Amino acid sequence: MNIQLVQGNGIPVYLQIVNQVKYLISSGRLQKDHELPAIRVLAEAILVNPNTVAKAYRELEVAGWVIKRAGAGTFVSGEASPLNKLSQEKIIRQSISAVLVEAKQMNISLPEIKDLVDEEHHKLQINQA
């Protein structure tokens, strides 16, 4: 599992690990039921305090991205878990909230925002086709 840490950008180490694992899972590089490296192994590999790695794993577990099986290790969970969906919604909500704040500052109304959303969605569909 390839984790690259960037320091100095204000993102705490544990959060960077969490984000990168999430990215690896959503991009398909880590499949369902794939075992994540043991905390010790990862800590040694990327030279990070094992407690930090443990914290990252716990967050991922709480958010539903991974499941810890007793005595076996930590595994990537299936996407269909309800917890997963909740945390995914939370991320989207945060992005939406940020967009709304920006729009408010620029005095763009809600109907205009909805139009823009439709337009972008349309563009995305054309590109994917």
Place this chain on the structure above:
Amino acid sequence: MNTTFILVKDIFRPQHRLGVLLYILLIPLLFVLLKSHEHWWSEYFLINTNLYYLPLLLSFFYFSMVFSYADFSGKAFETGFPKYLYLLPVHSRKLASIPLLTSATFLTFYYLIYCQLILIPFGLEPATLLVIITMIAIQWWVQAIGWAFGHRQFAGIILLLIVINSLIVSAFILKAPPQVFTDNARLIAKLSFAFFIPSGLLLAVVAVKKDRYNDKIMPAKKNYNLLLPGFKIKQAFSNGFRAQVWYDFRLFGYILPAIVIGIAVLFSALMLIQGDDPHKSTTAIMVITLLMFFMAASVIGLEMAKPSFGNSELTLSNFMATRPLSDARYVYAKLIVAFCSLLSAWLIIVVIDTYIIAFSPLNEFFMPFWQQLIYGLNSNNSLSLYLLSITLPAALAWVFCGNNLSIALLGNKVILLVATFVTIFVLIFFFGSSIWFHKHPEHWQILKPLLPNIGIFISSTLLFMGAIFIFWLARRNKIERDLLRTLVAAMATIYWVLWLLTAFSFPQIALQAQTIITLLMLAFYCCLPFLTAPLSFARSRRK
């Protein structure tokens, strides 16, 4: 098969059988050759050597090697006891004593034959007992040292020792008148017999035993080194204290013996090309050797507190300061190294000077002096006087060295500078004035009766004043208690030495030294470094 026979046979190894035979035959030939051409070389070489003994000593050199199992193995010159002999079912005592007894027997017979064939036909009366005992003593020590330090880089030093001994003995052996020779011969023979021979035997047995069991058991962490840990180590020591002793010996311990050996080689070489009347220069040589010894001992004391000899820094590195070793042990390691170093250097001097006095024409000068001394002290026992004259300078040098070490361990550069200057001043004054008084005996006669009184008076006053001053400082809290103690020790030492200056003729010292109080004071000052050094160090290790 008889193990004794095996061991004896093994000494005369195949590669050496021819050599030994050649030496036995060649030496007389060599001698005859030299003797027949005497008129040719005696004009060009003012060698103060009795040529008759030189071939004997050359062969002695070779035999030393043979009997100590020294050999070239591959590229290196090895001097250790042969390991395959350890497999024999014999006691280590026997393993060691057989070569020793063989060498003693061989040398005795060889010498007797040499006398019969060469010396006596040419009209020389050899002092048989003396020469044989000396040769056996040297031989046993060479063997013992070779086995103790064998398999290490000490071969060079052993060679050097052999060369020096041969040089000295050949330089001084001979022109003494027979009657004086035999008088000393009894003394020297007693000494050699009483000390050098049994100690050589003991050393050899212990060396073989330690070497043998070190191989058998091979413990991972223990180093059963005999006298000195090797120059280079091949395994860890059993505890930190021993490791620290090795460390300090490696850095400082070899310097004093090396200096003394260096001086001895230099002066022996000078003596060889001296000429016919060396007695004045010999006195000078002995005095200078003594001066250099005291100077070197004092300087070693000052330098030992530094990270290495001659370093300008006085501070302890982080690495050394964090060794898990208590202050006392750290300091005792240094003191032990200083003590052993001093002792070995002093023994070298004693041995050399004994040879010089016993064998050289210096006898003519020295013997009356010695007789006068004995008469002046109303002492019939020249042996005890000899022993006293050996121990007293060594004790003095130790006092200098040990107390200098205590002062240096304070870690203060200014104090160190002051101590260095005081040391040099005291020593030069000591020797300078004794030489001056030697040249102006009339002044000496006037001064002599007053000396003890003046000396005691001056030094007591100074001591008293110094003590008052220091305690006054202490009461005013201007000085820390442990620094106070060290200062008191240092000042007391200086004053005591100054007191000695006023009694610097040798008989006077001996006389003074015979009083119980002086002896007790001497003992106290010898022990003082063990008290003051840890205090000084504790102060500098943690601030």
Place this chain on the structure above:
Amino acid sequence: MSSSASAEAIVSIKNLTRTFNDKIALNKVNLEVNRGQIFGIVGENGAGKTTLIKHMLGLYKAQSGSVVMFNKNPVLDPPAVLSNIGYLSEEPDLPAWMTVSEILYYSASFYPKWDQQYADKLIDAFELPRSKKIKELSKGQRARIGLVLAQAHRPELLLLDEPSSGLDPIVRKDILGAIICGVMEEGRSVVFSSHLLEEVERVCDYLVMLHKGHILLSGALDDIIADHHIFTVKYAGPTKSPLNLENCHKITNLGPEIRIECAGEIETLKQNFCQLSADIIHHRTMTLDEIFTARSEDPQFSLGIM
């Protein structure tokens, strides 16, 4: 974010004060390191880090306050304390005349718990030439030997004083690796001082920040970081009520937006901004570097995590 099982204090420093010739090097410093923790000491040059570490080693006597290591006094009982510590100083001043194998044998003699096989493994892993003298080695190699000597006797505490200064990244990685492995495999505690705050941020559990001899901050690293924020806000309406927030370090006007560096609990702060009608455009936690700069520049910026 829990420390290891037992809360046994390996290092316990209380109210330590130290002056050198009327200059205060340490001012009422308190420190407690428990078993299994990785403890960082950060500060600029001259802040007192080395002085603090030397007190732990027993090289300085506590002028006032107390220093207790493994329940012992390091000044009164040096061998007992030092035999449980593996120390690597900033410039490892190893005896230059010794060869690598000699210094290993020499050091091994002092520690009953010395593991020769482990030492050999490390020497081989670092590819250190055994017969070369230390003066012939490069700086990085010397640091590596120092690291081997500090670890080979499996000490309870690894004490590193600016171990990475002046070393190339590979050697720095070795040092960090040693720290982490030691803690994981042996339950070792680590105290290391550094001014490379990035390293400290990666590796430490707990932290103490020194500045001119006194403590700016101390506590769990995660807590410290979680309580220092940089907000970028914009006023919702035309009225701009002055932002008087507690625990505010710096307010920078960037045109229409305002950048605020402050400390406190995030939810409370968000509510404050809400009350002041300021919208949060962006938020992140401060890096350790930024926290240190902020705190050392502004003595009034006090948080109360002590």
